[in-house]
Amino acid sequence: AQTIHQWPVAEIKAVGSPLSLGCTIKGKSSPNLYWYWQATGGTLQQLFYSITVGQVESVVQLNLSASRPKDDQFILSTEKLLLSHSGFYLCAWSRLGVYEQYFGPGTRLTVL
Amino acid sequence: QQKVQQSPESLTVSEGAMASLNCTFSDGTSNNFRWYRQHSAKGLEVLVSIFSDGEKEEGRFTAHLNRANLHVSLHIREPQPSDSAVYLCAVSMDSNYQLIWGSGTKLIIKP
Numbered sequence: 001a002q003t004i005h006q007w008p009v010a011e012i013k014a015v016g017s018p019l020s021l022g023c024t025i026k027g028k029s030s031p032n033l034y035w036y037w038q039a040t041g042g043t044l045q046q047l048f049y050s051i052t053v054g055q056v057e058s059v060v061q062l063n064l065s066a067s068r069p070k071d072d073q074f075i076l077s078t079e080k081l082l083l084s085h086s087g088f089y090l091c092a093w094s095r096l097g098v099y100e101q102y103f104g105p106g107t108r109l110t111v112l
Numbered sequence: 113q114q115k116v117q118q119s120p121e122s123l124t125v126s127e128g129a130m131a132s133l134n135c136t137f138s139d140g141t142s143n144n145f146r147w148y149r150q151h152s153a154k155g156l157e158v159l160v161s162i163f164s165d166g167e168k169e170e171g172r173f174t175a176h177l178n179r180a181n182l183h184v185s186l187h188i189r190e191p192q193p194s195d196s197a198v199y200l201c202a203v204s205m206d207s208n209y210q211l212i213w214g215s216g217t218k219l220i221i222k223p
Contacts, residue, residue, distance in 0.1 A: 032209065044156075044200065044213040051209070059210060090155060099144045099163075099204065101211070103156040 002027040004104040006091050012110045016080050021107050023074040023091030031093040033074040034101060035066055038088040050074060051096070086111045114139045116203050118214035126222050131188040133217045135201030138182065142203045145184045147175055149197040150216070156200065159186070191221045 003026045013019060025031050035047040046059045048066035056066045063082060067075045074091055088108055092101040115138040125131040135145070144163045148156040162168040162175040162184065169175075172189040184203075188195060201214040 034209075043215045044202075046210055046213075049209045057209070092156075100146065100158050100161055102158065103148075105155045 002031075002093070002102070004091060004093055004102065006089075006104040006107050008107060009105070010108040010110075012112065013081050015083055015111055019076075019078050019081050019085070019109070021076040021089055021109070023076075023104055025072045025074075025093045028072075028093065028095070030071060030096065032096060033068060034092040034094070035074065035076050036090040036092065036103075037062065038090065040087060042087070044090070047076070081111045083111050085109060114142065114203060114205060114212045116201055116212050116214040118199075118201050118217050120217060121215075122218045122220070124220045124222060125191055127192060128190055131191045131195070131219060131221070133186045133188075133199050133201075133219070135184045135186075135203075135214055136182050137184070137203050137212075139205070140179050140182055142179075142205055144204050145175070145177055146202045146211075147173065147184075147186045148200045148202060149195075150200060151197045159199075188219075191219075193221045193223050195219065196221045 005024045007022045033050045038044045050056045050068040064078045088106050090106045091104040094101045117136050119134045146161040147159040150156050159173045160170040160175045162177045174187045176185045198216040200216045202211040204211050
């Protein structure tokens, strides 16, 4: 069975500090991977997707970047956090050519 | 650009009564529609996906799609308090890489 892990579970960071959020998929090779962001009380917004190692497509950047260093790993990062980066970050995966996306438990980010 | 709207914003239903949620979209060429739910501060759980006009049932969850009316609904049969969550409608266009999301319906099931 496939499992998806996100780390950290929650993070409190200062404005201007760097950030790195991680996502790992186990039990599935060559998944499509996605990053989403959800402001508190807001709509879910897709940020990035990747269909293969080393390739990431941006949907909405929000001064963030994403990388896929390994087949099962997706990283979201920035060098300088903004207050507006606060929210809930979700990673998801799907099979190639299949529409369902399966979500991780999320990371709650608070920027002060 | 595709717009997805959900109604009502909030819904309270008694345990065992049918719960019905609505989602309208602006572009009828959308090719697939899904319903997810999100319990407080947790990840999303996919409930049902539908690609053709008509009905699709997954357990107690039934989706109805009417492209001509730009409308997809979700009906929950015999809801339990554990079904209380935010229900999200997602629509994708020409690929499975990008989803457009509604703002959600907060469903509360009263014992």
